[in-house]
Amino acid sequence: MASKLLAASAAIAAIAACQGVGGSAEARTQIRAVGSSTVYPFTTAVAEQFVQKNPKFKPPIVESTGTGGGFKLFCGGVGAQHPDVSNASRRIKASEVAQCSANGVTNIIELKVGVDGLAVATGKATQFPGLTTADIYKALAANPFGKPQTAKTWKDVNPALPAVAIRVYGPPPTSGTRDSLHELHLIPGCNSNPAMKALAKSDKKKHEEVCTKIREDGAFIEAGENDNLIVQKLAANPNTLGFFGYSFLEENGDKVKGIAINGVEPSMESIASFKYPAARPLFVYIKGAHLKAVPGLKEFVAEYTRESTWGPQGYLVRRGLVPMDTAERQRYAKIAGSLAPLDLASVK
Numbered sequence: 001m002a003s004k005l006l007a008a009s010a011a012i013a014a015i016a017a018c019q020g021v022g023g024s025a026e027a028r029t030q031i032r033a034v035g036s037s038t039v040y041p042f043t044t045a046v047a048e049q050f051v052q053k054n055p056k057f058k059p060p061i062v063e064s065t066g067t068g069g070g071f072k073l074f075c076g077g078v079g080a081q082h083p084d085v086s087n088a089s090r091r092i093k094a095s096e097v098a099q100c101s102a103n104g105v106t107n108i109i110e111l112k113v114g115v116d117g118l119a120v121a122t123g124k125a126t127q128f129p130g131l132t133t134a135d136i137y138k139a140l141a142a143n144p145f146g147k148p149q150t151a152k153t154w155k156d157v158n159p160a161l162p163a164v165a166i167r168v169y170g171p172p173p174t175s176g177t178r179d180s181l182h183e184l185h186l187i188p189g190c191n192s193n194p195a196m197k198a199l200a201k202s203d204k205k206k207h208e209e210v211c212t213k214i215r216e217d218g219a220f221i222e223a224g225e226n227d228n229l230i231v232q233k234l235a236a237n238p239n240t241l242g243f244f245g246y247s248f249l250e251e252n253g254d255k256v257k258g259i260a261i262n263g264v265e266p267s268m269e270s271i272a273s274f275k276y277p278a279a280r281p282l283f284v285y286i287k288g289a290h291l292k293a294v295p296g297l298k299e300f301v302a303e304y305t306r307e308s309t310w311g312p313q314g315y316l317v318r319r320g321l322v323p324m325d326t327a328e329r330q331r332y333a334k335i336a337g338s339l340a341p342l343d344l345a346s347v348k
Contacts, residue, residue, distance in 0.1 A: 033087060085287070116279070128259055177244065
């Protein structure tokens with residue numbers, strides 16, 4: 001208990017010290033959130049409601065830096081120059097926990113806030129059949145199944161697919177969506193080959209390289225952290241495909257449409273049930289040492305975890321978030337209420 005009080009006092013002192021330097025006082029009376037472009041629109045919506053309900057607090061600053069970039073900033077330390085919240089389209093990694101711990105960030109509250117699907121989409125006017133995870137892997141891997149990449153068109157990947165050039169817009173390496181692309185599309189597609197499945201047991205590092213290294217010859221185009229840019233590219237360029245969170249597909253149904261994966265269309269129902277192969281949980285991480293130091297941070301956490309926010313009829317669902325089941329919402333609402341820290345040793 002004494003160590004927790006000491007950490008909280010140190011955080012308040014650090015923030016207070018920084019507030020006296022060069023006009024930063026105004027900036028750090030605001031909550032600062034960084035991280036995932038997928039979670040960004042949801043946290044922005046929560047920030048808007050938070051301000052409406054708590055006008056005495058200033059509007060939070062929400063930045064889209066990508067999940068990996070967000071954790072790098074979040075784990076940089078305690079104090080005014082470091083963000084309070086990190087949005088993530090995947091769970092925090094053990095390596096990131098180690099970075100946090102090394103910089104004194106040891107009190108972290110983990111909230112799972114909903115479910116999302118990593119959708120594969122194309123322009124509304126493009127006619128494109130469904131794909132399998134094996135199709136996606138063979139089209140995008142630098143060395144599919146350990147062999148040189150020779151596919152120029154989708155027909156080269158699978159004779160049932162159209163003879164159009166492979167051009168796919170996707171996330172950069174700093175994005176949690178890129179990690180999800182690896183985990184939910186590429187690795188399952190790679191493991192469709194028995195030899196690759198065996199390689200995962202005999203040489204894990206080699207397996208990861210073969211299964212997740214993406215080709216760099218222009219067939220895969222990194223579109224940055226702005227998923228709306230991918231939507232625009234798909235709408236403007238027929239026969240191109242792109243990866244982004246389901247909420248962007250839901251919001252832009254007049255411009256783009258989803259493509260079935262392994263015979264399953266992306267939808268609220270298929271993602272909530274995890275029948276869609278690329279369903280994934282979304283997270284928000286809060287720096288416990290900042291809870292007493294940053295005005296409104298506790299109230300912000302409370303707003304994120306209300307039924308009227310993330311429940312089946314909540315305003316985040318209208319933004320495209322797929323709600324968790326009742327038991328999961330109750331579990332994380334309890335964590336938010338108690339502000340219980342994550343057991344860092346449990347992160348693998």
